Amino acid sequence: MPRVCVIYNPVAGEGKAQQVVNQFMGFLSQASPHHEVTVWATEGNNHATMLAEKAYGLGYREFVCIGGDGTFNEMCQPLVGRNNIRVSLIPAGTGNDLVLGLGFSSSFVPEEWASFFRDEATAIDVGKCNERYFFNTMGIGFDALVASEFRHWTWLPRKWRYYPPIFKNLLFYKGYNLTFRGKQQEVFLVSIGNGRSSGGGIALTPSASLNDGLLDLCWIENVGTGKRVKNLFLALQGRHTSLPFVHEEKFTSLSFSSVSPCVTHIDGEIYHLERWSISVCPASLPMVVNKNRATLVERRSL
DSSP: OOSEEEEEOTTGGGGHHHHHHHHHHHHHHHHOTTSOEEEEEOOSTTHHHHHHHHHHHTTOOEEEEEEOHHHHHHHHTTTTTOSSOEEEEEEOSSSOHHHHHTTOOSSOOHHHHTHHHHOOEEEEEEEEETTEEESSEEEEEHHHHHHHHGGGOTTSOGGGTTHHHHHHHHHHOOOEEEEETTEEEEEEEEEEESSSOBTTTBOSSTTOOTTSSOEEEEEEEOOOHHHHHHTHHHHHTTOOTTSTTEEEEEESEEEEEEEEEEEEEETTEEEEEEEEEEEEEEEEEEEEOOTTTSOOSSOOBO
16 A cells, blocks of 8 residues: 555544544554555545645545545545546445445444455446536435435434435425426436445445446436335335336436426535536546445456
8 A cells, every 4th residue: 555645524423433543543553554644634515625636746646535425525526537546435424325335334344444455446437417526326306305404313313314304305395397308307306326325225226336337317207195105115125116107227428407406416415406417437436345245347457
């Protein structure tokens, strides 16, 4: 390993990130005591982006993110397309969905730490929405509303916080009118997946692969409340794609538009957009993965 830059979000996982940093540094000191390691904590929105850009300019080529999908998204914005680096993600957030696609558990176990020294980097694809990259998923409509509201339920255990906004929006969310492929559609949700799951393991794009050179689209028609509730558990289990009002395809580029702003999440971070230009950047981020368990279709070693 070359010089290592560790960027972590101190508020991720309600303070869990600091504990994970201490664990990682302890492991690193034993496994590779002679490497230069710099640890930086983020201090606000987009700070991880500035830190990663600074570190690259200083010659760092090994990047470790300790946090959730949002922190990882920020850190990697200036790293996409650079093939002389290696990036790792250690989960310390709420959903931790991307790390599952990389083949690791949502809470690292000791044998998984060794992958930082044993495995070569694998180039994963990266999605792009307008001018922002995403690495796991993005969504418009229902799942974005859930992502925007789950943080209000801080009194619940973290893994249960998604469920109150899920049930609330199943009942009261009105849907959006979106135009794509030249037609206007009334949609319940649009999910775009480079990875398979969001919201702590809900696989809206269950056939997605991180390195097939494609993004997966799942869009669901704005059906009535009865159908929403009846088929909720199929969606939670990733078995919704056979339903007649669920549509899926793979694509390299696609555009959407709306006459008014729609709640959108990009790797869990919330935006209000009227236009979406979405494309894939194949094999654009070299990452540490567990190759035996990651959602890969082929191996690209760097």
